[in-house]
Amino acid sequence: MKRRTKQRTTAIHVTIPVRLLEDFDETLRFNQSRSAMIANLIQQHLAVDSATIATSTTRQLIAALHARDDVDPLVKSLLLQILTDPS
Numbered sequence: 001m002k003r004r005t006k007q008r009t010t011a012i013h014v015t016i017p018v019r020l021l022e023d024f025d026e027t028l029r030f031n032q033s034r035s036a037m038i039a040n041l042i043q044q045h046l047a048v049d050s051a052t053i054a055t056s057t058t059r060q061l062i063a064a065l066h067a068r069d070d071v072d073p074l075v076k077s078l079l080l081q082i083l084t085d086p087s
Contacts, residue, residue, distance in 0.1 A: 009035075059083065 028037060053061070065071055066079040 024037075025034065028034060056064070062079050062082055066076055066083065071079075
């Protein structure tokens with residue numbers, strides 16, 4: 001009997017193009033779970049994002065924050081001062 005994981009899961013509903021789903025399903029072997037594969041892909045995506053943040057320099061992080069649309073204008077002004085400081 002297969003041992004069940006103790007990790008909680010939840011069902012979600014997503015809308016994707018039919019052809020994309022068909023292509024994705026064609027990549028799966030008979031014994032592979034679509035849900036498990038999608039969860040794995042999401043974990044990989046998150047790992048790449050966190051690795052990018054972890055390996056970025058402080059200057060790169062400040063520049064990225066300055067470029068975002070959801071950052072307060074005052075904060076952007078302060079970030080720009082930090083970025084343009086020659087020291």
